[in-house]
Amino acid sequence: MVRFVSLSSGSNGNCYYIGNSESSIIIDFGIGARTVKKRLSGFGIDLDAVSLILVSHDHWDHIKSLGTYVERSHKPVYGTRELFQALEHHFSVSGRIRSERHILEKGQTTAVCGFSITPFEVPHDAVDTVGYHICSEGHRFTFMTDIGAPTDEAVYYASMADHLIVESNYDLQMLLNGPYTPELKARIRNGHGHLANDQTAVLLQRSWHSGLQDVFLCHLSEHNNTPALATASARQALDLVGGNGVRLVALPRQETSRLFEWD
Ligand SMILES: [Zn+2]
Numbered sequence: 001m002v003r004f005v006s007l008s009s010g011s012n013g014n015c016y017y018i019g020n021s022e023s024s025i026i027i028d029f030g031i032g033a034r035t036v037k038k039r040l041s042g043f044g045i046d047l048d049a050v051s052l053i054l055v056s057h058d059h060w061d062h063i064k065s066l067g068t069y070v071e072r073s074h075k076p077v078y079g080t081r082e083l084f085q086a087l088e089h090h091f092s093v094s095g096r097i098r099s100e101r102h103i104l105e106k107g108q109t110t111a112v113c114g115f116s117i118t119p120f121e122v123p124h125d126a127v128d129t130v131g132y133h134i135c136s137e138g139h140r141f142t143f144m145t146d147i148g149a150p151t152d153e154a155v156y157y158a159s160m161a162d163h164l165i166v167e168s169n170y171d172l173q174m175l176l177n178g179p180y181t182p183e184l185k186a187r188i189r190n191g192h193g194h195l196a197n198d199q200t201a202v203l204l205q206r207s208w209h210s211g212l213q214d215v216f217l218c219h220l221s222e223h224n225n226t227p228a229l230a231t232a233s234a235r236q237a238l239d240l241v242g243g244n245g246v247r248l249v250a251l252p253r254q255e256t257s258r259l260f261e262w263d
């Protein structure tokens with residue numbers, strides 16, 4: 001059995017859990033360890049039993065508690081070489097995870113704890129941002145957040161997923177009419193920022209295949225999106241290509257999702 005739960009999603013902090021029959025992974029550690037522990041325990045899952053941590057990139061909302069938690073727990077951390085170099089420049093992480101680092105190469109698959117993990121490049125304005133394709137017990141997950149454009153590579157990895165976790169950050173009209181400065185609006189939209197609902201729709205249409213079971217929309221903006229808008233956009237895109245049966249879930253920002261399980 002494999003399981004997935006989102007513990008927090010968005011610029012307030014990101015943390016996701018994927019487990020198989022014996023092991024488990026945390027992807028990103030952007031909220032406090034005490035909160036992660038408490039939220040997991042609500043599902044009967046012990047944070048201390050988690051096998052390893054994957055990191056997507058070095059923005060604060062993805063690494064906030066990584067250093068303090070790993071320094072204390074000595075959990076192995078997996079990421080790219082460039083990511084680890086960048087993390088050494090972050091006060092909260094620097095010097096705290098050195099002995100626990102495990103280097104992953106983009107496009108290469110690493111087998112660990114019953115998971116096969118393949119990082120792949122996505123465009124974003126951090127030092128080195130990756131998505132992850134993760135397979136275990138016959139289930140294929142693709143995780144990609146903080147992705148400025150639906151690139152061919154992103155579409156390729158999305159097209160191999162049974163369960164797709166993908167950013168749907170903003171509604172374009174809400175962003176344009178919203179409170180952000182012109183500079184910030186431009187940064188979000190410049191191809192290395194975040195994915196708009198209509199870009200997520202394009203990605204879904206280009207990558208859809210009949211094996212796709214679930215789409216989890218993540219990293220929704222608090223100011224420039226609503227779960228209803230993001231879901232409606234993705235639903236329309238999936239319906240147009242024959243994906244009417246795909247389960248679609250907008251992951252909540254401040255709290256956990258429910259726990260999703262597959263045999
Ligand atoms: Zn982020």
Ligand SMILES: [Zn+2]
Nearest residue numbers: 057059126146
């Ligand atoms: Zn980011």
